[in-house]
Amino acid sequence: LTDPVPAWRAENSAVNESGSTFGAVTLAPKSIAVLVKASVELMQDSLNLEAELPRILARALAGEIDRAGLIGSGSGNEPKGIVNYAGLTANTYAGGGLASYAPLLNARGALHGANERLGAFIMASRDENSLAGLVASDGQPLQMPRALEGVAMLHTTALPVDGGAGSDESQIIAGDFSQLLMGIRSEIRVEILRERFMDSLQFGLIAHARVDFAAARESAFTVLDGVTA
Numbered sequence: 159l160t161d162p163v164p165a166w167r168a169e170n171s172a173v174n175e176s177g178s179t180f181g182a183v184t185l186a187p188k189s190i191a192v193l194v195k196a197s198v199e200l201m202q203d204s205l206n207l208e209a210e211l212p213r214i215l216a217r218a219l220a221g222e223i224d225r226a227g228l229i230g231s232g233s234g235n236e237p238k239g240i241v242n243y244a245g246l247t248a249n250t251y252a253g254g255g256l257a258s259y260a261p262l263l264n265a266r267g268a269l270h271g272a273n274e275r276l277g278a279f280i281m282a283s284r285d286e287n288s289l290a291g292l293v294a295s296d297g298q299p300l301q302m303p304r305a306l307e308g309v310a311m312l313h314t315t316a317l318p319v320d321g322g323a324g325s326d327e328s329q330i331i332a333g334d335f336s337q338l339l340m341g342i343r344s345e346i347r348v349e350i351l352r353e354r355f356m357d358s359l360q361f362g363l364i365a366h367a368r369v370d371f372a373a374a375r376e377s378a379f380t381v382l383d384g385v386t387a
Contacts, residue, residue: 183339183372188226188237190219191366193304198359212348215365219346225316227340227371228280228331237371240331240338245376247272253327253384256288259303264333265380266305274334278310285385286313319387321363326386333379343368 159181165174232238249268292300320328351362
């Protein structure tokens with residue numbers, strides 16, 4: 159929570175004593191699951207469904223876990239996502255379209271001003287495409303500022319683009335993602351229920367996991383709100 163405070167000293171004088179204070183980060187595993195039923199005939203007649211369906215279920219769970227880690231509400235049985243952390247580093251971005259790289263530089267400056275590191279941006283796929291299509295006044299592709307070169311520009315469909323009054327707003331998350339903790343009590347598992355639905359000649363497949371998210375330092379992240387198309 160607080161760092162030790164060094165002090166300058168004269169030769170042969172006592173070293174300044176200073177302590178750090180620490181707090182606990184509590185992870186409370188949340189359960190996520192889904193059940194899918196498939197007929198015996200379908201399983202028999204498909205060349206690879208028995209192997210493919212568990213992979214599809216696991217991928218669906220992984221996508222929802224990613225979404226919760228980014229924008230989860232934290233209420234009920236859902237983990238709290240980064241955008242809802244109370245201790246985020248504030249920035250001065252006022253929202254609007256991505257006409258330049260200025261909003262990203264805004265996030266970078268806010269994090270650096272808080273003594274935090276910028277490791278990556280995570281944004282909606284729409285916004286990543288908008289940045290990729292920026293052009294200069296001469297119609298040529300707009301060069302990215304050198305300060306942003308080497309920063310990962312990640313995109314995901316887990317960030318919605320239909321928020322705000324105009325139903326077209328999204329968010330961009332910037333920060334040091336090594337400070338995001340993902341607690342896994344139980345990894346994604348897929349179980350086949352071979353008898354429960356046999357009166358209808360069906361198999362059941364349940365995919366489930368128990369996870370939670372927290373930040374070692376919530377100030378390691380900042381969020382640009384109100385990004386429009």
